Amino acid sequence: MNLDKAKSTAPVILRIGLSLVFLWFGINQLLYPLNWIGWVPGFASSTIDPFTIVFVNGISEIVFGVLLLIGLYTRIASFLLALHMLGITLSVGWNEIGVRDFGILMALISVFLHGADDYCLDKKLRKNRSIVKANFLK
Numbered sequence: 001m002n003l004d005k006a007k008s009t010a011p012v013i014l015r016i017g018l019s020l021v022f023l024w025f026g027i028n029q030l031l032y033p034l035n036w037i038g039w040v041p042g043f044a045s046s047t048i049d050p051f052t053i054v055f056v057n058g059i060s061e062i063v064f065g066v067l068l069l070i071g072l073y074t075r076i077a078s079f080l081l082a083l084h085m086l087g088i089t090l091s092v093g094w095n096e097i098g099v100r101d102f103g104i105l106m107a108l109i110s111v112f113l114h115g116a117d118d119y120c121l122d123k124k125l126r127k128n129r130s131i132v133k134a135n136f137l138k
Contacts, residue, residue, distance in 0.1 A: 011117040015068055015078075018107055022065030022081060029058030041091050060084075068111070071120025075112055082108035 029036045033054045040050040061084075067077040085105040092098040116122035 019068035022061045026061030078111040
């Protein structure tokens with residue numbers, strides 16, 4: 001088996017894997033908010049209702065998870081999720097959960113730096129726009 005031929009699938013697998021992680025967490029926050037209230041940092045819950053924080057966080061993780069899954073606004077979604085994970089990692093601290101979240105943060109930075117892969121909707125839309133533009137200029 002020639003693994004060099006499979007290199008182009010690595011960014012796709014990483015992007016889709018990360019999207020599924022965020023979709024799982026986002027959906028679970030909406031379905032079982034009580035399980036997530038304890039993770040809301042004290043500084044945040046002192047000004048905003050913890051249920052609201054969990055709800056907004058769950059919705060945003062689902063939205064950005066879907067964007068990553070379909071590869072639309074890939075760089076923007078991965079950048080915002082990386083910022084989110086940086087905040088979570090710093091908030092949780094350097095323990096088994098913080099180290100896991102740091103790994104997810106590094107993977108998101110990798111997706112951000114790579115940008116749209118061959119299977120991203122971003123790339124397909126960009127190609128279609130350039131075809132339309134070229135035909136328009138004829």
